[in-house]
Amino acid sequence: MSTEVQVIHPRPSSIVAALYTLRDLGVDVIILHGPSGCCFKHARLLEEDGVRVLTTGLDEKGFVFGGQEQLVRLLRRAVELFHPKIIAVAGTCSSMIIGEDLHKAVVEANIGVPVIEAEVHAGYRDNTKGVIITLEAARDAGIIDDQELNRQKKLLEKATEIERLYGAASSEYLPPERGDVKFVVASRLLDLLMEGKRGLNILNAKKETAYMFADINLSLIEVARALGCEEKIRTLANLDSVVGLPKVRRDAGNIAGALMERGMNFEITGGLDEYPVSGERIADMIEGEAYDFAVISGVPHAIPIDALGGMELFSITNGPRQVRPLRDMGHHHVVVEIDLHPKTMGVSTIVESEFGATLREIARRRGVL
Known part of the structure; x- marks a missing residue:
């Protein structure tokens, strides 16, 4: 059977x-x-x-x-x-x-x-x-x-x-969930930044969804820079614009260029169609390093959970049925960007995310930005 x-x-x-x-x-x-x-x-x-x-x-x-x-x-x-x-x-x-x-x-x-x-x-x-x-x-x-x-x-x-x-095919039935409250999760993340904790900032997104997921990683760097702790954040992104089908390469180049224009430095982990294998590359890249937390936007479940041991995990997905599998894997905070995909169709530059906007607003209210 x-x-x-x-x-x-x-x-x-x-x-x-x-x-x-x-x-x-x-x-x-x-x-x-x-x-x-x-x-x-x-x-x-x-x-x-x-x-x-x-x-x-x-x-x-x-x-x-x-x-x-x-x-x-x-x-x-x-x-x-x-x-x-x-x-x-x-x-x-x-x-x-x-x-x-x-x-x-x-x-x-x-x-x-x-x-x-x-x-x-x-x-x-x-x-x-x-x-x-x-x-x-x-x-x-x-x-x-x-x-x-x-x-x-x-x-x-x-x-x-x-x-x-x-993922969403890992269980017979997965109910759609909205994830954790963005205000609560963003507040916790800001606390860690203000305490000077060392963190990973990972973009592992699928194709055009990266136009919004990248904003989450950008917001983290903006706040860390304002706090004077940007050097404690290591950013990894699957934004290789050399590999993939024509539109995939173009999207990666657009996003990478927009991030660099805003002074954000990152290490390349693969292309926007390589999110399934970028997780293993990330595991190799961070082996032997110690981090207090990790922010992962896009497809967090593609990164081997063993490689993230000991970190407080902040994971942002656009799949309501992905919330429970991520929690079962051991991700501490799971946030869902609702209707992300329709908002990233037909665009050529970064689109502000709800989580990114929330983190920026809390930072402003605390006098950081």
Whole structure:
């Protein structure tokens, strides 16, 4: 009998994962071949990032007789309307179940533009399957090479392992929680800074979410600088702008540049897509060092808990279902930045976080800032 955990709370969709991957690849227009409501929320969010998301709008008739003609017409119309450099067609549960041939439609449309054909549906256990399908299609279209494909596969394998062991897929059912009160947690953090304690300031964020998570790490440095104890804070960040898909590299460069403009120094732990493996690098980097506390923003559960022993842990996530696993791991303070992801779509500079704003305001009231 299998001992694998059966997760019964909702999990991310493979189709949505494919859509975000297409965005990261630099696709200008994505056509969802399915009902008009499929992935509606995320499709609209992606348009904030400049990606045009269209739908063939399959209905009951299409479920019976197919929608090949609709897809061919929409491919041609998308080129007329938007003049894309790269276009993509993404499957849905409906189109895959009825056996729609995406490639046949692309060949018939003959649009003269590179097309990534992501034959994906939402029926996979791990949403990372949608990423792999998309990346393989991108490789077949000549958008990425085998080296990048294999690199991404290794990262996704590690990300899936972390989520099963320590994340939202680690338990049969995890209730959504709001975490600790930000005022209380920020007050405690300020106390430690005022006492001159030595701390780690870690950004280990996933892709565009770093635009807000980085503000938390920045607020810590701003307060430490005002107190004259900045030298007691060591900052580590996964902001390597050399590795990753096009948008991922661009986001890392934007954030790193903004932090440096504000006088914040940090050591690089990897790229914004390397958050699953950056934790192990961080463990190596801090081995043998003694710290009183650590502030970890982004994906705290990707850092081996053994490497953080003896520290008072302040962890900031954007996942309400991540609160309990982090507490079970031994993180002392867990804060949730609600609705972080929608606020970081379509941006190119750091966005103020609720926790960062709270820490700054408490510091002002105590006469520090």
